[in-house]
Amino acid sequence: MKDYHGLIFAYYTDPKLRELVSMRTAASLPFCGRYRLIDFSLSAMRNAGIVDVGVIMQRDYQSLLDHLGGGKAWDMARRTGGLRMLPPFGLPEYHRGNYAGTMEALIAVSSYIKDVQAKYFVLMLGDMCANIDLTLPMEQHRKSGAPITAICTDRADAAGFRMTYIPGEDGYAKQLLVDTVDEKEGVLSLEAYIINKETLLELIETSHAQSLHRFHKDTLDKWLKEGGKMDIYVHHGYTALVRTAESFYKANMDMLDPDIRHELFPAERPVFTKIREEVSTYYSSDSYSRNSLVADNCIIEGSIENCIVFSGARIRKGAKLKDCIVMSDCIVETGCVLDHCIIDKDVSFSAGTVLTGNEKLPLIVPKGSHI
Amino acid sequence: MKKKLIAMLLAGGQGSRLYALTQSEAKPSVPFGGKYRIIDFPLSNCANSGIDTVGVMTQYRPLKLNSYIGSGQPWDLDVNDGGVYILPPYQSAGEKGSWFSGTANAIYQNLAFVENYNPDAVVILSGDHIYKMDYADMLRDHLEHNAACTISVLTVTLEEATRFGMMNLGEDGYIKEFEEKPKHPKSTLASMGIYVFDWQKLRKYLIQDEADPNSRHDFGHNIIPAMIADGEKIWPYRFQGYWRDVGTIDSLWEANMDMLTPHLIDLYDPEWPISARSPICPPHQVGSHAEINHSIVTEGCEIDGIVTNSVLSPSVKIGVGANIEYSVLMPGVVVEAGASVKYAIIGENSVVHAGAVVGASPAPGQQKSITTIGPDIEIPAGSTVKVGAMISSSEEV
Numbered sequence: 001m002k003d004y005h006g007l008i009f010a011y012y013t014d015p016k017l018r019e020l021v022s023m024r025t026a027a028s029l030p031f032c033g034r035y036r037l038i039d040f041s042l043s044a045m046r047n048a049g050i051v052d053v054g055v056i057m058q059r060d061y062q063s064l065l066d067h068l069g070g071g072k073a074w075d076m077a078r079r080t081g082g083l084r085m086l087p088p089f090g091l092p093e094y095h096r097g098n099y100a101g102t103m104e105a106l107i108a109v110s111s112y113i114k115d116v117q118a119k120y121f122v123l124m125l126g127d128m129c130a131n132i133d134l135t136l137p138m139e140q141h142r143k144s145g146a147p148i149t150a151i152c153t154d155r156a157d158a159a160g161f162r163m164t165y166i167p168g169e170d171g172y173a174k175q176l177l178v179d180t181v182d183e184k185e186g187v188l189s190l191e192a193y194i195i196n197k198e199t200l201l202e203l204i205e206t207s208h209a210q211s212l213h214r215f216h217k218d219t220l221d222k223w224l225k226e227g228g229k230m231d232i233y234v235h236h237g238y239t240a241l242v243r244t245a246e247s248f249y250k251a252n253m254d255m256l257d258p259d260i261r262h263e264l265f266p267a268e269r270p271v272f273t274k275i276r277e278e279v280s281t282y283y284s285s286d287s288y289s290r291n292s293l294v295a296d297n298c299i300i301e302g303s304i305e306n307c308i309v310f311s312g313a314r315i316r317k318g319a320k321l322k323d324c325i326v327m328s329d330c331i332v333e334t335g336c337v338l339d340h341c342i343i344d345k346d347v348s349f350s351a352g353t354v355l356t357g358n359e360k361l362p363l364i365v366p367k368g369s370h371i
Numbered sequence: 372m373k374k375k376l377i378a379m380l381l382a383g384g385q386g387s388r389l390y391a392l393t394q395s396e397a398k399p400s401v402p403f404g405g406k407y408r409i410i411d412f413p414l415s416n417c418a419n420s421g422i423d424t425v426g427v428m429t430q431y432r433p434l435k436l437n438s439y440i441g442s443g444q445p446w447d448l449d450v451n452d453g454g455v456y457i458l459p460p461y462q463s464a465g466e467k468g469s470w471f472s473g474t475a476n477a478i479y480q481n482l483a484f485v486e487n488y489n490p491d492a493v494v495i496l497s498g499d500h501i502y503k504m505d506y507a508d509m510l511r512d513h514l515e516h517n518a519a520c521t522i523s524v525l526t527v528t529l530e531e532a533t534r535f536g537m538m539n540l541g542e543d544g545y546i547k548e549f550e551e552k553p554k555h556p557k558s559t560l561a562s563m564g565i566y567v568f569d570w571q572k573l574r575k576y577l578i579q580d581e582a583d584p585n586s587r588h589d590f591g592h593n594i595i596p597a598m599i600a601d602g603e604k605i606w607p608y609r610f611q612g613y614w615r616d617v618g619t620i621d622s623l624w625e626a627n628m629d630m631l632t633p634h635l636i637d638l639y640d641p642e643w644p645i646s647a648r649s650p651i652c653p654p655h656q657v658g659s660h661a662e663i664n665h666s667i668v669t670e671g672c673e674i675d676g677i678v679t680n681s682v683l684s685p686s687v688k689i690g691v692g693a694n695i696e697y698s699v700l701m702p703g704v705v706v707e708a709g710a711s712v713k714y715a716i717i718g719e720n721s722v723v724h725a726g727a728v729v730g731a732s733p734a735p736g737q738q739k740s741i742t743t744i745g746p747d748i749e750i751p752a753g754s755t756v757k758v759g760a761m762i763s764s765s766e767e768v
Contacts (some may be wrong), residue, residue: 010726032653032654033653033654034653034654034670072444120555121601181581213601238699255653256656258656258673261653261656263651265652268601269649270650271653272651273651275445275649275651276406277645277647278406278445278644278645278647278649279405279406279638280404280405280638280641280648280667280668280669280682280683281664281667281668281669282631282633282656282667283663283664283665283668284664285664285665287663287664288660289657289663290657290658290661291657291658292656292657292660293653293655293656294652294655294656294657294659294668295670296406296654296655296670297639299639304657306391308654309654310654
């Protein structure tokens with residue numbers, strides 16, 4: 001029997017991500033030229049030896065399913081166990097809308113949780129951007145004996161946090177501040193937990209009986225108030241929760257800083273992702289490129305500066321891109337000038353297109369547009 | 372499980388002319404063209420041609436090659452009723468095992484493997500060629516001409532012909548004579564070392580050849596001439612397109628440079644992808660001081676110097692003010708600030724420390740001379756490596 005089982009929440013998508021999530025869930029948002037956000041939680045689990053993982057999804061999950069495949073990229077295509085997709089199933093009528101909260105999502109998959117033969121569950125968000133060495137909180141959880149360990153951070157590199165834990169003198173969580181971000185008084189919750197199986201089932205049962213659907217506001221707050229023990233593990237590396245178009249833009253642009261990038265992609269804990277085609281990127285003699293991250297299979301003939309370019313891009317001679325995120329398979333014809341744009345997948349710009357956004361309000365060009 | 376066509380890939384060569392690069396690995400696993408290793412080309416061609424069973428015969432330092440090929444998954448060759456198999460020499464009960472003594476002997480020693488699939492035909496491939504080719508089309512040509520053997524041929528000039536195995540045709544268009552590196556070539560059709568054989572015919576000739584103590588057990592020297600002598604039908608399959616043998620430092624360098632010219636060989640064609648097993652690294656970074664011109668760069672690289680006319684493999688780091696020209700940098704190479712690398716091939720994970728000079732551009736009117744640094748070598752700061760040198764250990768610097 002394996003001790004740990006992973007659960008990733010990939011059902012929640014904040015509407016503040018605007019057009020970026022019209023066709024996908026937040027967990028499958030493209031990141032840093034080749035990744036999807038869910039790669040971080042999947043890789044963290046894989047690197048800690050957790051390869052039995054359920055992904056809770058609810059809607060618009062086609063792009064997520066396409067990315068996950070059979071779980072091969074994370075060594076989760078296993079004969080027994082491995083990656084399991086958990087879309088809604090067998091739910092009573094009143095549960096068929098959007099999940100009102102994480103607890104409702106857990107209630108929806110409670111039969112799955114019951115069947116899992118593991119002592120502990122690791123719960124993580126699919127849209128978290130951090131490279132967490134889970135072996136550390138796992139070790140801490142075993143030693144402390146607290147039924148719940150909350151994974152928190154003392155860094156808030158991009159907005160999106162919603163919960164703060166105030167530690168008591170003994171180091172255990174004393175108080176939960178819901179919908180409050182207070183990094184001076186406490187530590188910010190990554191909404192990730194290690195929790196004993198029987199505790200998780202108890203919480204689910206109680207919440208279900210009382211129709212309480214919000215994991216933090218109802219369940220965990222009550223747990224602490226009733227004297228339940230919760231340990232806190234603090235992650236010190238780069239952390240972002242991508243919940244708005246602006247934080248999506250910022251988190252991507254943060255990757256241009258080599259120190260941050262090395263922190264998020266250390267050699268000893270690689271971030272795994274689905275592999276696309278295998279061909280290098282070509283820079284022509286006419287190209288100009290500065291301070292940019294460029295994925296494979298691009299042809300750069302124009303000019304890029306402060307850009308994140310995903311695979312398959314064709315930047316033609318004379319095109320100029322500055323401070324842009326260019327997702328997969330975009331074509332930018334000659335003479336285009338693009339500034340502060342988030343260009344979604346499969347977009348093509350005909351010659352001479354000029355578009356300008358700004359840092360606070362990056363211009364989003366929706367997937368598949370022809371301009 | 373009966374198959375129409377399976378492939379046997381000869382990957383046992385030592386690659387002695389690439390000495391510094393092949394000390395610790397077989398030639399087919401030498402990095403090539405940014406993302407690839409040489410063997411990716413024949414393996415991808417197999418997958419793209421619909422061949423799902425490939426035997427890879429290895430004997431020289433096969434460790435890296437074996438782990439590179441693994442289950443064959445990067446080439447979609449991990450299938451239920453076939454796949455890619457590493458075939459090292461082995462011992463049989465009661466017999467003395469032996470190394471593969473020649474190309475034909477390598478297949479002979481693996482007769483049992485081929486028999487498993489009882490194929491109609493076998494295509495024999497080499498692990499040191501860079502090209503894209505549809506073996507299914509070659510098989511069609513082979514069957515149409517009712518041939519016992521079909522040899523893939525290229526048209527070369529008469530001067531080049533002296534370096535190749537040349538095919539002389541009869542009036543009926545079939546091959547009547549095979550001349551290895553002729554002084555006075557009679558034709559311009561050069562063998563590419565790629566053969567399709569009718570399996571039953573090949574089997575017979577392999578067994579016959581094995582019994583001949585004077586044979587070199589080589590396809591070009593023994594099997595094909597024996598078949599010609601017996602009047603078997605041997606058809607030339609005319610290949611058009613890019614093909615390079617990368618057995619020497621110069622040809623390896625030149626073929627790498629060819630990858631910068633998409634009309635020679637289009638690696639971006641989604642219809643004929645060349646696949647590779649590569650580590651997953653973040654996209655490459657072009658730094659604030661970088662200048663990249665007419666070059667290919669791949670994942671994991673961090674470039675802050677000047678890169679011109681060069682081929683960079685994954686995770687290459689180039690420091691500020693370093694100057695890379697007409698060079699091939701293999702995976703993990705580090706070139707520190709202010710160093711200069713020109714007309715050079717640098718092996719995996721070698722480090723050119725700050726200010727060192729490796730190779731130089733040829734003087735006007737002079738022949739180029741490629742400087743080669745093997746893998747895991749440190750070139751000390753400020754030192755100069757002689758133009759055209761081949762460095763295979765750090766002590767030589």
